[in-house]
Amino acid sequence: MPNKNQSSEIEVNILNEASSIVDYNAEAIKLGFKGRGEKVKIAIISSGNPDHDIVNVSKSVSFAGEKTNDILGQATVMAGILSSNGENLKGVAPNAIYHFIKVTDDDGVVSLNALVS
Numbered sequence: 001m002p003n004k005n006q007s008s009e010i011e012v013n014i015l016n017e018a019s020s021i022v023d024y025n026a027e028a029i030k031l032g033f034k035g036r037g038e039k040v041k042i043a044i045i046s047s048g049n050p051d052h053d054i055v056n057v058s059k060s061v062s063f064a065g066e067k068t069n070d071i072l073g074q075a076t077v078m079a080g081i082l083s084s085n086g087e088n089l090k091g092v093a094p095n096a097i098y099h100f101i102k103v104t105d106d107d108g109v110v111s112l113n114a115l116v117s
């Protein structure tokens with residue numbers, strides 16, 4: 001357990017880190033970022049492209065066969081966490097532009113060749 005002086009140092013460090021985050025956010029807002037993923041491109045390297053309109057998909061490619069759709073649901077879950085824009089559930093970057101890169105086949109197998117491509 002930290003002593004009283006160590007606790008004060010820890011609190012100061014936490015406050016300094018929080019201040020840095022606030023400064024960073026203020027600077028990001030000046031640059032046009034609104035904290036919803038604007039001007040951000042996100043690549044999801046996973047099991048494919050979600051089969052519904054939960055994300056703003058810019059590009060979808062497959063290195064594991066012809067189809068890009070997400071049979072396994074892994075990319076769909078990640079996309080939902082990032083991009084959900086529902087009434088009760090908000091993702092961390094719903095306004096970002098998404099690129100889906102499928103590297104698993106429909107059985108969930110990932111080949112080294114698919115990853116290296």
